[in-house]
Amino acid sequence: MLRLSRTIQVTESVSAIECLAKSVPELSKSRLKDAMSKGAVYLVKGKKQKRLRRAQTMLQSGQCLQLHYDEQIMQRSAERAELLLDVRSYSVWWKPAGLLAQGSQWGDHLSLLRQVELATGRPVFLVHRLDREASGLMMVAHQAKAAAALSLQFSGSEMTKHYLVQVSGQLPATTLQQGSIQQPLDGKASHTRFQLISYDEATRRSWLQVELLSGRKHQIRRHFSAIGHPVMGDPRYGNVSSSSDGLALQAVLLGWQCPQSKQQRTLSLPEHLKIYSSDACTGVSKSSCS
Numbered sequence: 001m002l003r004l005s006r007t008i009q010v011t012e013s014v015s016a017i018e019c020l021a022k023s024v025p026e027l028s029k030s031r032l033k034d035a036m037s038k039g040a041v042y043l044v045k046g047k048k049q050k051r052l053r054r055a056q057t058m059l060q061s062g063q064c065l066q067l068h069y070d071e072q073i074m075q076r077s078a079e080r081a082e083l084l085l086d087v088r089s090y091s092v093w094w095k096p097a098g099l100l101a102q103g104s105q106w107g108d109h110l111s112l113l114r115q116v117e118l119a120t121g122r123p124v125f126l127v128h129r130l131d132r133e134a135s136g137l138m139m140v141a142h143q144a145k146a147a148a149a150l151s152l153q154f155s156g157s158e159m160t161k162h163y164l165v166q167v168s169g170q171l172p173a174t175t176l177q178q179g180s181i182q183q184p185l186d187g188k189a190s191h192t193r194f195q196l197i198s199y200d201e202a203t204r205r206s207w208l209q210v211e212l213l214s215g216r217k218h219q220i221r222r223h224f225s226a227i228g229h230p231v232m233g234d235p236r237y238g239n240v241s242s243s244s245d246g247l248a249l250q251a252v253l254l255g256w257q258c259p260q261s262k263q264q265r266t267l268s269l270p271e272h273l274k275i276y277s278s279d280a281c282t283g284v285s286k287s288s289c290s
Contacts, residue, residue, distance in 0.1 A: 001071040008065040017055035039108035042066040068105045078110045089146035097135040116140045128154040136251030149259040160255030163210040164276045166248035167229040181223040185216040192223045
């Protein structure tokens with residue numbers, strides 16, 4: 001699979017596609033246009049860069065293009081996100097597993113932000129992240145002011161964040177009674193609260209409801225791995241917790257203060273989108289199913 005990065009100095013007035021075709025003979029015009037539409041081409045201005053999508057954009061001498069092309073990434077597709085709430089200055093979506101929160105230098109067609117931008121026709125601002133392998137609720141702001149207000153809530157304890165998680169093994173009674181992990185991450189205080197939903201003797205797996213009281217990178221995955229019960233399907237911290245069903249972690253509830261109305265709002269993921277249902281209680285023991 002072809003993978004390349006090129007920096008191209010523009011030396012004449014020329015369309016973007018003609019400039020790329022001349023400078024990157026390894027790729028046909030159709031593949032270059034596809035790369036542009038998928039966010040793999042940038043117009044660079046000093047320290048700033050902007051994705052350039054229009055093939056016929058006229059360039060001037062002295063400008064600079066960058067191309068980051070990965071054939072494997074270009075060929076991928078992603079499941080569509082689902083709109084659950086639209087408040088104009090921000091919206092809330094169901095992000096399917098496998099969809100990035102935002103694009104990378106290799107493109108943005110596999111990202112929630114790009115899907116939302118195309119679906120709404122409005123500006124998009126990242127409020128928070130959800131691991132690519134995870135699914136569930138994600139907020140996207142459409143105004144910079146709303147993005148700042150919501151991001152501040154999310155990074156602190158002002159926003160309620162609940163998750164469904166399946167972990168390997170049966171948690172000891174003392175651990176369940178404590179219902180809390182407060183192990184520092186990256187030198188910062190980190191707090192994860194949890195309670196048991198069900199335990200399956202046959203698979204030796206536990207379903208938990210988890211609440212994040214802080215917002216560190218991969219906090220849930222790192223905390224449960226640290227206590228010896230990694231999240232099922234976790235490719236990074238899971239060790240023996242492989243699962244053909246993917247990462248068993250889903251954001252199922254958000255509670256926040258609306259930046260527009262200043263009222264408290266709560267949104268739960270619809271049942272048909274949840275990775276856990278009451279059917280999972282079949283054959284469980286030492287559990288309380290809800």
